[in-house]
Amino acid sequence: MNAPLRNWVAIGSINDIPRQGARCVKNGEMTIAVFRTSDDQVFALEDKCPHKNGPLSQGIVHGGCVTCPLHNWVISLETGAAQGADEGQTASFPVKLDGQTVLLGL
Amino acid sequence: MSKQRLVIIGNGMAPGRMLEHLFEVSDAFEVTIFNAEPRVNYDRIMLSPVLSGEKTYTDIIIHGEGWYAERGITLHKGEKIVQIDRDERKVVSDKGTVAHYDRLVIATGSSPFIIPVPGSDLPGVLAYRDLDDTEGMIAASTKGGRAVVIGGGLLGLEAAAGLKLRGMEVTVIHLMPTLMERQLDSAAGYLLQRELEGRGIEVLCQANTKRIIGTDRVEGVELADGRIIDASLVVMAVGIRPNVKLAQEAGLAVNRGIMTDATMRTSDHSIYAVGECVEVGGMVYGLVAPLYRMAKVAAEHLAGPSKAEFAHAETPTKLKVTGVNLYSVGDFAEGPDREDIVLRDAARGSYKRVILKDNKIIGAVLYGDVADGGWYNEMLKSGEDVEGMRETLIFGQAYQGGGNADPLAAVASLPDDAEICGCNGITKGQIMAAIRDKGLTSLAEVRAHTKASASCGTCTGLVENVMGLTLGDTFVIPQAAGMCPCTTHGHGEARRLIRAKGLKSIPAVMQELEWSTPEGCAKCRPALNYYLVCDWPGEYTDDQQSRFINERVHANIQKDGTYSVVPRMFGGLTTADELRAIADVADRYSIPTIKVTGGQRIDLLGVKKEDLIPVWKDLNDAGMISGAAYSKGLRTVKTCVGKDFCRFGTQDSMGLGVKLEKFLWGSWSPAKLKLAVTGCPRNCAEATCKDIGVICVDSGYEIVYGGAAGLHIQGTTKLGNVKTEAEVIEVIGAMTQMYREQGFYLERIYKWAERVGYEHIKDVILNDLEARKAFYDRFVYSQQFAQTDPWAERVAGAEAHEFSNMAEIKLEAAE
Numbered sequence: 001m002n003a004p005l006r007n008w009v010a011i012g013s014i015n016d017i018p019r020q021g022a023r024c025v026k027n028g029e030m031t032i033a034v035f036r037t038s039d040d041q042v043f044a045l046e047d048k049c050p051h052k053n054g055p056l057s058q059g060i061v062h063g064g065c066v067t068c069p070l071h072n073w074v075i076s077l078e079t080g081a082a083q084g085a086d087e088g089q090t091a092s093f094p095v096k097l098d099g100q101t102v103l104l105g106l
Numbered sequence: 107m108s109k110q111r112l113v114i115i116g117n118g119m120a121p122g123r124m125l126e127h128l129f130e131v132s133d134a135f136e137v138t139i140f141n142a143e144p145r146v147n148y149d150r151i152m153l154s155p156v157l158s159g160e161k162t163y164t165d166i167i168i169h170g171e172g173w174y175a176e177r178g179i180t181l182h183k184g185e186k187i188v189q190i191d192r193d194e195r196k197v198v199s200d201k202g203t204v205a206h207y208d209r210l211v212i213a214t215g216s217s218p219f220i221i222p223v224p225g226s227d228l229p230g231v232l233a234y235r236d237l238d239d240t241e242g243m244i245a246a247s248t249k250g251g252r253a254v255v256i257g258g259g260l261l262g263l264e265a266a267a268g269l270k271l272r273g274m275e276v277t278v279i280h281l282m283p284t285l286m287e288r289q290l291d292s293a294a295g296y297l298l299q300r301e302l303e304g305r306g307i308e309v310l311c312q313a314n315t316k317r318i319i320g321t322d323r324v325e326g327v328e329l330a331d332g333r334i335i336d337a338s339l340v341v342m343a344v345g346i347r348p349n350v351k352l353a354q355e356a357g358l359a360v361n362r363g364i365m366t367d368a369t370m371r372t373s374d375h376s377i378y379a380v381g382e383c384v385e386v387g388g389m390v391y392g393l394v395a396p397l398y399r400m401a402k403v404a405a406e407h408l409a410g411p412s413k414a415e416f417a418h419a420e421t422p423t424k425l426k427v428t429g430v431n432l433y434s435v436g437d438f439a440e441g442p443d444r445e446d447i448v449l450r451d452a453a454r455g456s457y458k459r460v461i462l463k464d465n466k467i468i469g470a471v472l473y474g475d476v477a478d479g480g481w482y483n484e485m486l487k488s489g490e491d492v493e494g495m496r497e498t499l500i501f502g503q504a505y506q507g508g509g510n511a512d513p514l515a516a517v518a519s520l521p522d523d524a525e526i527c528g529c530n531g532i533t534k535g536q537i538m539a540a541i542r543d544k545g546l547t548s549l550a551e552v553r554a555h556t557k558a559s560a561s562c563g564t565c566t567g568l569v570e571n572v573m574g575l576t577l578g579d580t581f582v583i584p585q586a587a588g589m590c591p592c593t594t595h596g597h598g599e600a601r602r603l604i605r606a607k608g609l610k611s612i613p614a615v616m617q618e619l620e621w622s623t624p625e626g627c628a629k630c631r632p633a634l635n636y637y638l639v640c641d642w643p644g645e646y647t648d649d650q651q652s653r654f655i656n657e658r659v660h661a662n663i664q665k666d667g668t669y670s671v672v673p674r675m676f677g678g679l680t681t682a683d684e685l686r687a688i689a690d691v692a693d694r695y696s697i698p699t700i701k702v703t704g705g706q707r708i709d710l711l712g713v714k715k716e717d718l719i720p721v722w723k724d725l726n727d728a729g730m731i732s733g734a735a736y737s738k739g740l741r742t743v744k745t746c747v748g749k750d751f752c753r754f755g756t757q758d759s760m761g762l763g764v765k766l767e768k769f770l771w772g773s774w775s776p777a778k779l780k781l782a783v784t785g786c787p788r789n790c791a792e793a794t795c796k797d798i799g800v801i802c803v804d805s806g807y808e809i810v811y812g813g814a815a816g817l818h819i820q821g822t823t824k825l826g827n828v829k830t831e832a833e834v835i836e837v838i839g840a841m842t843q844m845y846r847e848q849g850f851y852l853e854r855i856y857k858w859a860e861r862v863g864y865e866h867i868k869d870v871i872l873n874d875l876e877a878r879k880a881f882y883d884r885f886v887y888s889q890q891f892a893q894t895d896p897w898a899e900r901v902a903g904a905e906a907h908e909f910s911n912m913a914e915i916k917l918e919a920a921e
Contacts, residue, residue, distance in 0.1 A: 011913035019283070020625070020651035023912035034912060038292060038625055039439045055667045058655035060628040064441035067628035069655040069663055074628075076442035083442060099362075106915070 006094070008103040014042060015100060022057040022066070025104065032093060033057030034102065035066060035077050042102055043077035044095045050075070050088025109136040112408065113197055113205050115187045115352070116213030117141035119150060120381030120397040122168055124211065127405035129177055135408070137179045138205045140197070143236060144184035146170060151394055153240045154426045157268030163237060190356035192374055209376055209408060212364060214349035216382040216392070220342055221256065225318030231340045234265045243341065247272035251338030254278075254327045256315055258285040260425060262343035263298075266307050267427040269341070277308040277335050279315060279327065281344075284613065289423040289434040291624050293450070293457050294473040296613040300455075301430055348383045348390055363390045368415035370404040378404045386416055395421045420469075422483055424476075433479035436469030436486050437461065440624065444468070449500040450620040451475075457617060458500055459624060465493040478502035517571040526568050527558040534572055541576045549573070567594070589851075590629035593621050597850035601637055610642050612649060626652075633851035636738065639774055640846050643888040650905060656736035659908050660896040661718055664711065669718060671710040672735035673725050674771065677745045677763030677783075678706030687728030691721055705742030705780060707733050719909050722897035731771075731895035738852070739774040740781075740842075743767040744792065748785035748802065757802035759785035762831055766800075769835055770842065772893040773885070776849030776858070779842065794822045797855040798838055803827075807834045811841065812856035812864065820856060823864050826872040840878045841871045843885035 017036040025032045031047040054070030074083040080090035094105035112135040147169040155161040185199040196206045218233030255266045258280030284295030314330035326336045348363035359365040359373035363385030380400045406412035422435035445462045456474030470482040481503045522535030559569040631652035638646040661669035699711040745763030749755030763783040783800040784791035793799025795815040801808040806829040810822035849858040
């Protein structure tokens with residue numbers, strides 16, 4: 001494959017996502033969880049916990065991480081890596097804001 | 107050599123500073139300025155002190171008439187440029203004045219953003235941008251009445267404080283949950299709100315303006331939730347937009363602002379731009395420090411070849427309201443690669459947070475004690491490695507080198523008359539004397555004899571340190587088991603303090619109880635949310651983002667990410683119509699599994715999240731509501747058939763079960779709460795392993811509680827016997843409320859009862875009729891806010907974002 005070509009896709013407004021919450025974006029078969037932190041940073045992870053595929057979009061967002069609703073793994077929003085003693089990593093996607101518009105890099 | 111012609115559009119602070127620099131290094135220019143305002147250059151940052159009456163216009167003039175005359179500058183006051191002709195290199199004003207240029211500087215600044223709601227053009231609606239606005243506000247304030255300030259940012263709050271000082275009643279309406287959210291985190295925003303409210307300014311966060319009311323002039327503001335606030339003055343301070351129209355019409359490159367390179371040159375190399383109208387490096391600026399840096403860069407390039415370039419740097423923010431001390435700089439977003447050091451001092455109302463990344467400071471938010479703001483900013487700018495002083499960094503510069511941050515040593519160094527317990531005015535000396543004279547050895551004894559830490563309890567740690575000092579090694583300072591790593595307070599302590607201090611929001615709890623993380627974690631947030639829901643019915647707004655997903659979407663998440671849906675069947679009774687509706691729903695939404703639960707309900711398993719709303723709607727339409735099978739709250743009241751059908755039945759157990767469930771449903775509790783009513787001691791409804799059970803007997807009703815049949819199995823304990831259904835309902839309502847008020851989050855009723863004592867609960871609920879009545883009344887009061895069907899609310903559109911995807915990306919042709 002050549003150098004990765006980023007395709008920036010507008011997925012909606014930042015205001016569509018609750019603070020300390022997430023929304024899902026369907027990308028073909030994959031679901032991507034787009035998170036908004038209390039200070040309006042936006043992150044995107046595949047909506048699958050590295051542990052047992054729990055939907056991370058449904059977890060509680062705190063301190064730059066999300067706690068998976070199934071078994072309380074704590075996942076970094078930025079890197080997708082499990083925190084603490086747990087090991088594993090979820091795919092993360094670049095996100096940027098153009099004004100209020102959220103752009104997802106695929 | 108003839109001079110070059112320099113024309114400047116705009117006469118604000120940025121071009122003013124640019125000219126100062128330019129005249130220092132060059133006299134090559136003949137300067138003409140067009141200013142749409144009929145004034146000389148004044149200090150806009152000082153408008154707030156003018157509004158509050160602490161300064162006057164003449165105090166804030168930067169360049170008087172003489173300054174322009176001395177430098178041979180032609181100043182056209184009150185003339186607005188309407189056209190830039192780049193081919194002819196000239197500008198034309200609205201009065202027809204034409205000026206030719208060799209170099210042009212655009213400094214058109216920015217305009218306030220006026221929210222386009224009905225009524226925003228009424229007289230009495232002002233922005234807060236220039237001296238005219240300020241004078242308009244001062245004039246309006248002399249008539250008194252109420253001012254509504256829309257926008258709780260820097261400018262809006264300065265306007266609010268100024269208008270309050272001018273004697274008006276003031277309400278601030280802010281769209282976001284906390285004030286100044288761009289500069290402050292929620293903890294500091296909370297402190298600021300408390301300070302402003304203490305000054306009599308009403309603050310409404312999460313308030314959305316719907317329209318401005320009035321016929322000839324403004325009379326009030328209506329919010330989206332229907333509230334109406336009377337107002338004789340409305341100030342909009344919701345943001346600014348760079349003035350780019352002129353540049354755009356001249357064909358210059360424009361995005362959010364007029365685009366320049368790092369030398370402040372626009373896409374036309376004869377034209378520069380400075381100030382708030384500029385977009386450089388993708389950023390638009392509104393604070394004065396970067397604008398002044400732009401001015402210097404532009405001046406150097408105008409004067410001759412220069413390597414000067416504008417570079418982004420973090421600018422500290424301060425609020426110019428006398429007596430409010432806050433300081434914020436840099437990046438305070440959270441992230442796993444960052445570390446927060448937080449120091450909260452509830453008694454002094456101060457909050458300090460320093461954000462580190464790779465052992466370097468990248469941001470700081472200070473409230474109250476801001477003395478070290480500059481010191482943190484210096485280290486932020488220099489990128490100094492702070493690993494060596496991490497332990498004491500948060501205490502500030504004074505603690506570095508020689509200072510002692512060991513808490514025991516800090517207490518040891520206090521004089522004997524230092525006050526330890528502020529509530530009761532108890533000094534270190536008094537505590538030490540009491541310990542020695544009376545031979546006290548425990549915290550409880552010290553509290554009993556001195557009252558130190560017996561009121562609000564926040565000084566408990568200090569008192570323990572004093573005990574450690576006095577008793578030496580014989581006293582081990584207890585390490586309290588905190589709710590979670592975010593706090594040293596246990597659940598009981600947190601609950602007690604929430605009530606004692608009247609804390610009514612999660613940020614308030616975290617500040618006053620000195621949480622060590624900025625926004626808690628997945629353990630403490632749901633607990634605090636429950637405590638606030640329980641303690642402040644009707645006042646506290648449930649924070650959805652602090653609830654587990656099951657309670658947020660009112661369904662149980664399953665391991666494959668689908669949900670299970672359980673409609674409520676009061677007392678385990680249903681009808682043919684309900685069953686038919688459930689069957690129809692199962693068909694319509696291809697629900698794969700239908701199961702009867704242990705609590706006598708029907709569970710629809712495998713519902714897709716996007717189907718939840720239509721499923722609920724259909725169930726609602728058939729008269730059913732949420733069964734709350736997901737909640738830390740009242741789940742089910744299970745019944746046996748009772749005397750209507752059963753030959754052994756002694757009472758109407760089905761009827762009583764239905765009544766109990768209709769009374770209790772909707773209530774939140776520390777953990778799930780399951781009941782059963784059984785018609786005779788044969789116990790077909792299994793009441794003796796429930797959280798609360800009722801066993802019908804010939805003479806009335808036996809009430810039992812504290813059963814468990816999960817990981818742990820245990821039979822119930824008898825509370826006592828009552829004679830009537832009404833008494834059953836009162837006793838169970840009161841006991842539920844006592845458990846709600848005293849239980850720790852996730853603590854089942856049997857654990858709570860073991861902790862506080864079965865005898866004690868019996869004394870209060872069964873024997874003390876007055877206490878029972880008080881608990882019962884509080885439960886009834888709380889229920890009026892709790893008995894709303896969450897399904898119906900969501901079918902009607904509440905929390906709609908939970909139930910639909912944000913977007914669906916169609917797969918494009920594979921590469």
